[in-house]
Amino acid sequence: MVNKKKDTTVIVGGGHAAGTLLTALLQKKYQHEVVLVSDEPHPPYQRPPLSKSYLAGEVDQSSLYLKPRSVYENAGQQLRLGVRVEGIDRYAKSIKLSDQSTLKYDRLVLATGSHVRRLKAPGSDLKGIHYLHDIADTDALRNQLVPGKRLVIVGGGYIGLEVAASAIKKGVNVTVLEAAERLMQRVTGPEMSTFFYAKHTAAGVDVRLGTAVTGFEAGDKGRVAGVTLADGGNVPADIVLVSIGVIPETTLAENAGLLCDDGIVVDEFTRTDDRDILAIGDCTRHRNLFFEKMQRLESVANAVDQARTAAATLMGEEMPYDSAPWFWSNQYDVRLQMVGLSQNHDQRVLRGTTNDKGFAVFYLLEGSVIAVDAVNLPIAFMVGKQLVQQRKSVSADALSNTDIELKSLI
Numbered sequence: 001m002v003n004k005k006k007d008t009t010v011i012v013g014g015g016h017a018a019g020t021l022l023t024a025l026l027q028k029k030y031q032h033e034v035v036l037v038s039d040e041p042h043p044p045y046q047r048p049p050l051s052k053s054y055l056a057g058e059v060d061q062s063s064l065y066l067k068p069r070s071v072y073e074n075a076g077q078q079l080r081l082g083v084r085v086e087g088i089d090r091y092a093k094s095i096k097l098s099d100q101s102t103l104k105y106d107r108l109v110l111a112t113g114s115h116v117r118r119l120k121a122p123g124s125d126l127k128g129i130h131y132l133h134d135i136a137d138t139d140a141l142r143n144q145l146v147p148g149k150r151l152v153i154v155g156g157g158y159i160g161l162e163v164a165a166s167a168i169k170k171g172v173n174v175t176v177l178e179a180a181e182r183l184m185q186r187v188t189g190p191e192m193s194t195f196f197y198a199k200h201t202a203a204g205v206d207v208r209l210g211t212a213v214t215g216f217e218a219g220d221k222g223r224v225a226g227v228t229l230a231d232g233g234n235v236p237a238d239i240v241l242v243s244i245g246v247i248p249e250t251t252l253a254e255n256a257g258l259l260c261d262d263g264i265v266v267d268e269f270t271r272t273d274d275r276d277i278l279a280i281g282d283c284t285r286h287r288n289l290f291f292e293k294m295q296r297l298e299s300v301a302n303a304v305d306q307a308r309t310a311a312a313t314l315m316g317e318e319m320p321y322d323s324a325p326w327f328w329s330n331q332y333d334v335r336l337q338m339v340g341l342s343q344n345h346d347q348r349v350l351r352g353t354t355n356d357k358g359f360a361v362f363y364l365l366e367g368s369v370i371a372v373d374a375v376n377l378p379i380a381f382m383v384g385k386q387l388v389q390q391r392k393s394v395s396a397d398a399l400s401n402t403d404i405e406l407k408s409l410i
């Protein structure tokens with residue numbers, strides 16, 4: 001009897017997308033060899049706690065891991081950690097690694113995520129200027145957050161604001177500088193921005209809107225001492241966190257000649273324009289049947305859903321990506337849950353009163369619910385998920401009337 005050689009599937013990346021794919025392949029009893037290569041020293045892990053419970057010191061590092069390393073290895077999946085993939089040879093179907101070895105693949109999955117957008121301004125290489133994307137970044141920042149220190153956060157998006165909430169609780173003096181006229185402007189509507197502005201200022205955070213940063217001032221020993229502003233002002237600082245977004249990590253794909261457009265372009269089955277290469281997670285610009293247009297999303301739900309779709313594709317099944325995106329953020333005692341994309345709405349409906357006891361904003365387009373943001377109101381998020389997924393038409397009066405049970409609207 002001739003033993004048929006097993007194919008090898010190589011996954012590049014060590015984030016939520018790569019880790020979920022490993023698990024999904026295990027669950028599906030995928031018969032081929034699986035090798036994961038990540039340039040991080042950890043088994044695949046989740047990033048959300050990096051600006052929340054892990055930064056606050058409430059959970060330890062191992063709780064970030066999606067699974068202990070032994071689970072994958074006991075199941076025969078290989079993890080090559082701390083090794084960077086430097087190139088893809090699509091003709092030889094092999095990848096070149098930073099330890100100078102090469103690895104052959106039959107199928108390759110790129111789950112290379114994103115990297116932080118750096119602020120290029122005078123003084124941006126001074127010590128004490130932090131970014132937040134991986135475990136090492138949080139460890140470095142957490143050590144600095146001691147009472148009385150002055151932390152300046154550049155960027156009023158959800159990561160910057162989560163850090164502000166943790167830091168102020170630790171007795172740090174926190175200033176948030178946001179260039180736009182409201183907080184989290186890219187992802188949410190004015191009601192939520194106003195609510196979070198009030199939360200942060202009540203907690204003692206100095207939030208400055210419409211405030212653009214032009215550079216950093218040096219103090220002793222090459223450390224940052226302040227942040228300079230476009231209006232000529234200056235904010236003294238002992239520590240700075242720059243949190244101004246991420247850029248999809250497409251270098252490998254671009255160098256290999258794969259189609260990229262602010263993200264590796266993939267279809268609803270996570271396939272690139274090379275039939276043997278898939279891509280999933282933050283690094284993609286993807287087709288999700290739920291939307292008319294291609295999307296690029298930075299969220300755990302997107303990483304997980306695409307990883308499950310990729311597992312099906314690798315198994316030869318057809319499971320197109322077709323789900324409404326969702327997201328969450330924790331700041332103080334507030335849990336914000338969001339579903340859908342609100343940007344194109346033509347009507348907003350507030351349910352409840354904007355306070356900690358729970359309220360929601362429904363975003364409608366031509367009468368259909370396209371997105372919901374819920375604060376401490378999980379029922380609005382759960383019902384909202386179904387309304388958004390079904391693109392359900394619901395009257396504004398019914399959505400705002402708290403005497404009408406939300407469940408009855410599904």
Ligand SMILES: Cc1cc2nc3c(=O)[nH]c(=O)nc-3n(C[C@H](O)[C@H](O)[C@H](O)COP(=O)(O)OP(=O)(O)OC[C@H]3O[C@@H](n4cnc5c(N)ncnc54)[C@H](O)[C@@H]3O)c2cc1C
Nearest residue numbers: 013014015016017039047048085112113281282298299300
């Ligand atoms: C601080 C923080 C808080 C967040 N909070 C939330 C939240 O509350 N809710 C939410 O939905 N989302 C949140 N996100 C976003 C979410 O974590 C990302 O959307 C998710 O991690 C995307 O997963 P990914 O696997 O696609 O990419 P990533 O998690 O970025 O993983 C990519 C991996 O690929 C590796 N890699 C890249 N290039 C190479 C290479 N050439 N060779 C080898 N390895 C390589 C990287 O080192 C990394 O391990 C947060 C992100 C951060 C940073």
